[in-house]
Amino acid sequence: MIQTPWKLIWQDDFDRPQLDPTKWQVDEGYTGESNGEWEIYTTRPKNLSIKNGCLVITARKEEYDGFHFTSARVKTGGLHAWTYGRFEACIKIPRGPGLWPAFWMLGEDISSIGWPECGEIDIMEALGARPEMARGTLHGPGYARDESIGKDFILPGIPFADDFHCFSVEWKPDRIHFFVDTTCYNTLTVNDIPGRWVFDHPFFILLNVAVGGLWPGYPDETTRFPQSMYIDYVRVYEKNA
Numbered sequence: 001m002i003q004t005p006w007k008l009i010w011q012d013d014f015d016r017p018q019l020d021p022t023k024w025q026v027d028e029g030y031t032g033e034s035n036g037e038w039e040i041y042t043t044r045p046k047n048l049s050i051k052n053g054c055l056v057i058t059a060r061k062e063e064y065d066g067f068h069f070t071s072a073r074v075k076t077g078g079l080h081a082w083t084y085g086r087f088e089a090c091i092k093i094p095r096g097p098g099l100w101p102a103f104w105m106l107g108e109d110i111s112s113i114g115w116p117e118c119g120e121i122d123i124m125e126a127l128g129a130r131p132e133m134a135r136g137t138l139h140g141p142g143y144a145r146d147e148s149i150g151k152d153f154i155l156p157g158i159p160f161a162d163d164f165h166c167f168s169v170e171w172k173p174d175r176i177h178f179f180v181d182t183t184c185y186n187t188l189t190v191n192d193i194p195g196r197w198v199f200d201h202p203f204f205i206l207l208n209v210a211v212g213g214l215w216p217g218y219p220d221e222t223t224r225f226p227q228s229m230y231i232d233y234v235r236v237y238e239k240n241a
Helices: none
Strands: 006-012 039-041 048-051 054-064 067-071 073-075 085-092 099-107 120-125 133-139 149-154 165-172 175-180 183-189 203-211 227-239
Touching (some): 054 073, 054 203, 120 165, 120 175
Antiparallel strands (some): 054 067, 054 227, 085 227, 120 133, 165 175
């Protein structure tokens, strides 16, 4: 029997009618104002649902609690966090200027030491205005926001929003490999970081669709709402001994 390098230790295939509360928490009322975002996150089924075996996060243009856009954000924080491993999700992203879908991780100690000291691993961020592009990035002390370290993956002539793709990282003690489907398009090591390497402690997973922001820009007259991100599965693996 051929031993695979990774062992599955956690997963959600979204095969229940409702989000599993033992695996996910929903951020309600968060607004992302520090990033210049325009949405407010809710727990409503119109923003967060499970349909046909997918978690569906839907951004809408509507008046709600003083905001003009709504969406949703889920996280494993407070329930599950991991140090090292392979983290992957099969996702179909939304499209349109001003949309900002993401599959990412934050250091579990964010509440005690803050960001970016806790560290951030962006497994996938995408710009709705750049449908052929996905980005993987690291943020930490001295290399955050515009100084973050990462790389874009370009899917020539084919919008990511047209189909599902697997976005993943393989996180090891001294390096992180970034993948789209089966292609490793970037590797960042301790020596590539212009600051302290903070990727040595537990991180939790987040999934969300933001509307607007300093990096993606803002919706315009060509942006159509509602727009949804579909997540077929999320899986976490540990290295086989």
